[in-house]
Amino acid sequence: MKATETPFVTFMETLLDANGYSDSHVTGKAGDQGGDILTQDDDEKIIIQAKNYSLHRKVTNDAVQEVLGAIAYYGADKGVVVTNSFFTKSAIELAKVNSITLWDRRVVTQMLEGFNNQKDKSEDVHSSYSSTEQSGSSYSTRYKKGSNKDTVYKVGE
Numbered sequence: 001m002k003a004t005e006t007p008f009v010t011f012m013e014t015l016l017d018a019n020g021y022s023d024s025h026v027t028g029k030a031g032d033q034g035g036d037i038l039t040q041d042d043d044e045k046i047i048i049q050a051k052n053y054s055l056h057r058k059v060t061n062d063a064v065q066e067v068l069g070a071i072a073y074y075g076a077d078k079g080v081v082v083t084n085s086f087f088t089k090s091a092i093e094l095a096k097v098n099s100i101t102l103w104d105r106r107v108v109t110q111m112l113e114g115f116n117n118q119k120d121k122s123e124d125v126h127s128s129y130s131s132t133e134q135s136g137s138s139y140s141t142r143y144k145k146g147s148n149k150d151t152v153y154k155v156g157e
Helices: 007-018 061-074 089-097 105-125 138-145
Strands: 022-026 037-041 044-051 078-083 101-103
Touching: 007 022, 007 037, 007 044, 007 105, 044 061, 061 078, 061 089, 078 105, 089 101
Parallel strands: 044 078, 078 101
Antiparallel strands: 022 037, 037 044
16 A cells, blocks of 8 residues: 555545546555545546544544645645545635545535446446446546535535
């Protein structure tokens, strides 16, 4: 595993590709400057900061500040902070004024459920396809065009 590569980061890298993002890869740098995963969405380069916390611990503004720095460092067009937990009110406020997208555990769960549902359907119809081929179709389109992708999520309100 690379220095910044944790099971959650690896999981998110896989989930991004399964949901229609492309060229997702872990930055792999010990001093990642606030960016764990680089990915593409059409022509948009996105840097993602991934935070794996317990449910009682919310992600603070620090993660938003880190991804703001990472946008410049990696030359990204957009920044996202993703967590398996939730965000503090101040993190949400800071993300809003800086156009940072926040994905909390509800978004991660939606991505995973859609991926699993699509994978199950693909296996029923095309059992000989590889998992990469199975993961790309209608859920990716629905997710990419849905209201979730470019929304700053409000939590705890």
